[in-house]
Amino acid sequence: MTLTRFAHNGIRVPTTHIILNNKLLLSEDCLKKIRELHNTFYPVEIDANMTTEEKLPHMVEWWNNSHKLLIQQKIRKDLLFQAVTESNVMLRDGYKAFFDHLYEQRVPLLVFSAGIGDVLEEVMRQNHVFHPNIHVVSNYMDFDDTGVLQAFEGQLIHTFNKGEVAVSQTAGLKQMQGRPNVLLLGDSLGDLTMADGVAEPQNILTIGFLNDQVEERKKSYVNSFDIVLVEDETMDVPNVILRNILTLRDDK
Numbered sequence: 001m002t003l004t005r006f007a008h009n010g011i012r013v014p015t016t017h018i019i020l021n022n023k024l025l026l027s028e029d030c031l032k033k034i035r036e037l038h039n040t041f042y043p044v045e046i047d048a049n050m051t052t053e054e055k056l057p058h059m060v061e062w063w064n065n066s067h068k069l070l071i072q073q074k075i076r077k078d079l080l081f082q083a084v085t086e087s088n089v090m091l092r093d094g095y096k097a098f099f100d101h102l103y104e105q106r107v108p109l110l111v112f113s114a115g116i117g118d119v120l121e122e123v124m125r126q127n128h129v130f131h132p133n134i135h136v137v138s139n140y141m142d143f144d145d146t147g148v149l150q151a152f153e154g155q156l157i158h159t160f161n162k163g164e165v166a167v168s169q170t171a172g173l174k175q176m177q178g179r180p181n182v183l184l185l186g187d188s189l190g191d192l193t194m195a196d197g198v199a200e201p202q203n204i205l206t207i208g209f210l211n212d213q214v215e216e217r218k219k220s221y222v223n224s225f226d227i228v229l230v231e232d233e234t235m236d237v238p239n240v241i242l243r244n245i246l247t248l249r250d251d252k
């Protein structure tokens with residue numbers, strides 16, 4: 001997710017799916033299969049030479065196959081806390097100021113992720129920033145009465161269908177009403193559609209974090225986002241922009 005670092009000291013920081021790659025939750029065989037799926041499909045996700053249309057079926061296959069594997073493992077809800085604790089997940093430097101400032105200023109924060117919502121919430125909770133102004137749209141796990149994973153809820157969200165999910169799931173949100181100004185942060189071109197649920201937007205400022213395949217993708221990011229941050233593991237730029245906007249608002 002865009003809110004987490006991409007890498008730390010040259011080592012990839014896990015995505016919410018990869019956080020579950022823990023012997024506590026998955027068998028050796030499943031860990032291997034999930035890793036293989038990642039090695040096959042992540043290069044497709046970031047391929048600069050493929051169109052979104054060409055990538056779509058591969059993304060659906062990646063997400064569906066990994067969710068199927070996770071369900072087969074009968075993951076227990078009560079172990080998610082430990083899986084997050086034991087992972088190397090890290091929010092971007094400056095995350096606390098970002099989350100706290102939005103909360104204090106009563107600005108809604110919509111976290112729109114193609115990752116796993118339950119894990120994402122746990123990451124924010126353990127970092128003490130899961131404030132009441134946050135609404136998460138993501139892939140949520142469905143646990144049975146004994147707390148065992150039995151399915152994933154609702155429509156599958158992957159990198160390149162966020163626009164249609166935005167229209168169906170975020171447009172009616174109370175928090176979005178009368179909020180025509182959007183600061184959109186993303187790390188994929190697919191993230192540019194995350195504000196499609198905003199009715200009559202007046203201003204949308206988009207910030208793209210370009211983490212990987214930098215030279216190959218720079219041109220398309222520069223052509224698509226208003227601001228492009230290359231291998232920037234911080235929230236410094238969004239924090240400066242927010243500080244300016246919110247100070248101006250307070251001065252009115």
Ligand SMILES: Nc1ccn([C@@H]2O[C@H](COP(=O)(O)O)[C@@H](O)[C@H]2O)c(=O)n1
Nearest residue numbers: 001002015017018062063066113114115
């Ligand atoms: N089985 C999977 C499926 C997806 N991923 C990665 O998770 C990322 C989620 O991105 P958001 O910015 O929407 O939170 C996605 O970009 C995939 O690279 C994964 O690791 N395993």
